[in-house]
Amino acid sequence: MVDKARPRQQQILKLLLEKKAGLSIDEVATALDISRNAVQQHFIVLERDGYIQPGVLNKTAGRPVRSFILTEAGINSFPKQYAWFSELMLTDMKNEIGSEAFQRYLHRLGSNLSQTLLPQFEGKQTNERIEALLKVMDSLGFDARIITDPDRNEPTIEARNCIYHDLAQKHEEICEFDRTLISSLLDKNIDHVECMAKGGAVCCFKIINK
Incomplete structure (x- = not known):
């Protein structure tokens, strides 16, 4: 309000x-x-x-x-209960289909979203894809930036805000949505090396250059 x-x-x-x-x-x-x-x-x-x-x-x-x-x-501006209602639905879905199927569902959700965004990434080099990804993540509220290790040449996407922190703490499978979206849009494998829902200070997704 x-x-x-x-x-x-x-x-x-x-x-x-x-x-x-x-x-x-x-x-x-x-x-x-x-x-x-x-x-x-x-x-x-x-x-x-x-x-x-x-x-x-x-x-x-x-x-x-x-x-x-x-x-x-x-x-x-008046109070809403989106988080409560989302938690209700997600808990019921997870109980209904099980944890593994729930994670597969979130993977599919991330993949489907990436397909709608891919035209913004096609034909771009990795650095350009990263810049485009940061804009997408910022539009969603992640407050993301790129961190580069000069010794290993492995850039890391660092998100300083988890947009569904409470939900991810209760359902860690939700992070699969982020991993799939980032990996699909960059066309790279990633390593989720730090997670706010698991007590990390930020969420970090290392881009694997292989």
């Missing part, structure tokens, strides 16, 4: 969540017992940050009144 340092804006968003058709500045001011000017200032910030947007223009006996509604970002 919006920064906890701005409780009034949280209240406004909650009102708009309850009133999907939207509320006017005056309606929000009345509901929260604050001035119209204060609501306007909060609306400026919320609209700037993408949480609300102008809704319909309601015609009244007096001047037309503009309502404001939540954007998708505004709706998504």
Whole structure:
């Protein structure tokens, strides 16, 4: 949700969540017992940050009144339980098909994703593929970079963020998705030498130049 340092804006968003058709500045001011000017200032910030947007223009006996509604970002600012639901599904799947089949499924998932991304990598040399891979990983949230050992000439992909850390701690098979994706896009074998889900400081994937 919006920064906890701005409780009034949280209240406004909650009102708009309850009133999907939207509320006017005056309606929000009345509901929260604050001035119209204060609501306007909060609306400026919320609209700037993408949480609300102008809704319909309601015609009244007096001047037309503009309502404001939540954007998708505004709706998504409220707490969600994606991790809990994912854990529920993955645990059930693993119990149903077993650990080995579960890992094969994640391998297939990583392979399928790599096929959709391969056009970005075709015809490129290894260094160019690595750069393209880093962009893909960063877009997914891995915060990745390349580390090179000058003595062994074995570059390593280092990811400083595990995007499903809690899930990977409970289901280590999930790492197979990363290994398959990286290996497929680079067209290289890799060695998963460090894993955050197993207590590592980062996730490291050494590229094997063979």
